Amino acid sequence: MKLNKTSIDGLLLIENFQAEDNRGAFVKTFNRDDFSNNSLNVEWKESYFSISHKGTIRGMHFQNPPHDHEKLVYVAKGAIIDVVLDLRSDSNTFSQYEIFELNDRNRYSLYIPKGLAHGFMSLEDGTITVYNVSTVYAPESDNGILYNSFGYDWNGITKPIISERDLKFQPFTKFKSPFL
């Protein structure tokens, strides 16, 4: 497992161990020592996955303190454009975003620290996106930023498949960061 820095402080793009043979493929998505050797001492508390039609946008999601959490995100099947936005007002990269393609060919993961909003657009039908998170779900702390309010055009998609809830999130211009 190789952990690579990105343009956003603390956000890592992970090249996972993978082995292919005549049966198919094997991919390792977490190793405690690889993480702790990079000063990441995170304990995953929940894991879940979503299945998305092509053209689905989910996000931009984050958890407010005290339930803010780290995430490990990867694609088990299909492909996404993954988008991470820095919400930490004291960060050198506050308000910056970065995009990555995660898919079942590169088998990359993203390690997303606290204080970043996360979202993605599915590029293929039946895309399975898997999350490990470091807190137990706290609906009262669930929050988000409107997907098209921070400068990214999502490859110019005009009619994304998106939830009513995600469409009601605050625009980034009105966002007051709880991450100091």
Ligand SMILES: Cc1cn([C@H]2C[C@H](O)[C@@H](COP(=O)(O)OP(=O)(O)O[C@H]3O[C@H](C)C(=O)[C@H](O)[C@H]3O)O2)c(=O)[nH]c1=O
């Ligand atoms: C996260 C979560 C959700 N839920 C319920 C809430 C909704 O009724 C339903 C689907 O949740 P949501 O619409 O938030 O799911 P996504 O839009 O796929 O959100 C996910 O994708 C984006 C890109 C992320 O980054 C979020 O961390 C991740 O939760 O499950 C639960 O009951 N428990 C949970 O832990």
